[in-house]
Amino acid sequence: SQKIEQNSEALNIQEGKTATLTCNYTNYSPAYLQWYRQDPGRGPVFLLLIRENEKEKRKERLKVTFDTTLKQSLFHITASQPADSATYLCALDIEGNNRLAFGKGNQVVVIP
């Protein structure tokens, strides 16, 4: 069956350090993978999209890698700040028509 797996345990990290989150998937062949941020009781906010032919993408303090052989994406927040505390969702496109399948998300808590 198709699965998108993100760590269910919250990641507690000291301010200024790099937070690294993992997204693993099985039985998908996504053309691209996206990362979203979701705050409690709010809708997701788009952060980054990385295509299957891209190894790495950066946006300000964020970096995403995509390994289609390992079927894994890593999401990094460098120089983390308390305002980065949120749940981060990994999403894959389904059959290339903009329909997305989401992971459960991984909560990040940045400690001042």
Place this chain on the structure above:
Amino acid sequence: GAVVSQHPSWVICKSGTSVKIECRSLDFQATTMFWYRQFPKQSLMLMATSNEGSKATYEQGVEKDKFLINHASLTLSTLTVTSAHPEDSSFYICSALLARRNTGELFFGEGSRLTVL
């Protein structure tokens, strides 16, 4: 950036009643909108794809007669939960695809929390 607005942000209703949730793209046209449902601590589950001027496409296991979707204009899609029951209580979120940009980026609304008593 593109803004998607949902209304109402929360609603409480009695079992057996119908509830309508609106999703509007405020500053762009959206030929395609998506409806998701999210239970606590769970992932967003895609319910249906709403296309302007045509019938919605529902995901497997989603009852089309239970969740009525209408996409009457390029800026508005509505989801009606008919004869709601307590198990329909959830966080409903819509998203819109920017028509003139094909990046796959979706813009999400703030969500509508439905509680059925």
